[in-house]
Amino acid sequence: MRTANRLPRVAVIGAGIAGLACARLLAAHRHAVTIFDKGRAPGGRISSRRENGIFFDHGAQYFTARHRRFCRIVERWRSDGLVARWGGRIVVIGDSGAMAICSSDERWVPMPSTSALARKLADGLPLVLGRRLTGAERRGDGWWLFFACGERAGPYDTLLLTLPAPQAVPLLGASPDLAARAAQAKMQPCWAVLIAPERPLALPFHGAFVLNGPLSWICRNSSKPGRGQAEALVLHASAEWSNAHLEDEPATVAVMLARSMAAITGADLGDPLVLSAHRWRYARAEVPLKEPWLYDAELCIGAAGDWCLGGRIEDAFLSGEGLAARVLGVQLASPLEPLPAEK
Ligand SMILES: Cc1cc2nc3c(=O)[nH]c(=O)nc-3n(C[C@H](O)[C@H](O)[C@H](O)COP(=O)(O)OP(=O)(O)OC[C@H]3O[C@@H](n4cnc5c(N)ncnc54)[C@H](O)[C@@H]3O)c2cc1C
Incomplete structure (x- = not known):
């Protein structure tokens, strides 16, 4: 996939706190992000x-x-x-x-x-609501997404799933390793x-x-x-x-x-x-998984969510942001490592 003359295209599935944190960081680094969610409003479990x-x-x-x-x-x-x-x-x-x-x-x-925070974080990000992802396929030109309503979207260079683990697992079929790890949560x-x-x-x-x-x-x-x-x-x-x-x-x-x-x-x-x-x-x-996020760099598919780290809003945010940083190749302090003392 050539991205030399255009911004990298990323599909984030899920507009909960993990998806929003992930999409915001990617968008801030000049990535063309689109978020899809099955719901009628962003927020997921902050509702x-x-x-x-x-x-x-x-x-x-x-x-x-x-x-x-x-x-x-x-x-x-x-x-x-x-x-x-x-x-x-x-x-x-x-x-x-x-x-x-x-x-x-x-x-x-x-x-x-609580939902007001989600609306604020979604502000300015391309967000497509009412789209339940039922399948994703990686073709020669990138990832294609298939939705329950019959629509499809693509191609995307990178596909990031920020759904509860049991909902992410069936959509991670292209990467059996990631699917098996997500299934542990x-x-x-x-x-x-x-x-x-x-x-x-x-x-x-x-x-x-x-x-x-x-x-x-x-x-x-x-x-x-x-x-x-x-x-x-x-x-x-x-x-x-x-x-x-x-x-x-x-x-x-x-x-x-x-x-x-x-x-x-x-x-x-x-x-x-x-x-x-x-x-x-x-x-x-x-x-929880006790891994901050999951990412397959060869297939350019990843997953994040609270279930990676714990089960709280903070876990969801850090997991989503961490996955974005992985895609960007940016180093962030891991939420699993002890922090260095504040100077
Ligand atoms: C009842 C309850 C009480 C809680 N209390 C607290 C608390 O007091 N403090 C705290 O820190 N945490 C609490 N939590 C946990 C907190 O809400 C979560 O940790 C956090 O909101 C998870 O964010 P997330 O982005 O990982 O997932 P979610 O918020 O679940 O976001 C996932 C999104 O994916 C979408 N989605 C799912 N499947 C598909 C699909 N196939 N296609 C498209 N979109 C899809 C969903 O619509 C959803 O918007 C509580 C949760 C619940 C349910």
């Missing part, structure tokens, strides 16, 4: 929804920053007003409902909703339930990790900065419960988890203004 006029972050809840490179990015986002600190009172609810204050980690939330589902109780609640926390029973997390979304005054709760079920109820009806799941929350906290939800459920089939990486 917000408005129901009955009330905002809910129903995917990722907040994020932390540990790696120095990501800390610097977050500081820039903070000064640009894209994220704010969430000083919520976070507890752990253990056996028999006993509560203990959780660590005082610095927790960040995108402003004014195991992901778990999560049912999320959104509730707007009839009246504001008097709970002694803003977020709670729940150690036993169907729930793993209770969040008063309205306690996050910029989310509005109306009481809005987001519940997450544990991976075990979500697996056991994976094919249940959303309405049934919503009622079961709302009851569980009321039983744990004693809250009276009344006749809720909003009560709905969303299933995340591939929510969190239970067994």
Whole structure:
């Protein structure tokens, strides 16, 4: 493939945080990047929804920053007003409902909703939505992409998949080695339930990790900065419960988890203004790969995502950016290596 007289063409599949971080770095280095996503908006698992006029972050809840490179990015986002600190009172609810204050980690939330950060990162990048990739073929002139809607696109010099591992594996067929490595990452589902109780609640926390029973997390979304005054709760079920109820009806799941929350906290939800459920089939990486990204330099195909490193927003960002750096041949400090001491 000749790229001497034109910009290298890269297709990034997935407009989650990994895909957006990857595409932004490539575009900044004069690569002609196009992002394709099956969804109706960028963000993937950083996603917000408005129901009955009330905002809910129903995917990722907040994020932390540990790696120095990501800390610097977050500081820039903070000064640009894209994220704010969430000083919520976070507890752990253990056996028999006993509560203990959780660590005082610095927790960040995108402003004014999680999906707003994705929209901002996608700003100015060519993004094609509503395109589910079903196959990719490398021909003499480069990669050709085939979508569920019947359309095709190409040729591209490089193909980068930033999808949850189980969705990336069947599309990595051209590189059995990458497919086999990606298949080692195991992901778990999560049912999320959104509730707007009839009246504001008097709970002694803003977020709670729940150690036993169907729930793993209770969040008063309205306690996050910029989310509005109306009481809005987001519940997450544990991976075990979500697996056991994976094919249940959303309405049934919503009622079961709302009851569980009321039983744990004693809250009276009344006749809720909003009560709905969303299933995340591939929510969190239970067994991450512990490789920052995957890349086959001969075929010019790669994969990235949170599942490479961990299962958090920071992991997704560093993995996506790291894959872009690999394509560019630029050296970045590996998120897996201890950082040198700050001067
Ligand atoms: C319920 C829940 C709670 C969470 N809570 C937190 C938290 O509090 N803190 C934290 O740090 N992290 C949290 N996470 C994890 C965090 O959301 C993820 O680590 C991160 O968003 C993953 O980003 P990604 O870009 O790797 O993948 P994704 O966000 O999943 O992006 C992948 C994209 O690929 C698209 N796609 C998939 N298949 C195809 C296809 N065939 N063709 C085209 N497009 C396709 C999808 O539509 C999606 O937009 C949570 C996740 C969930 C689900």
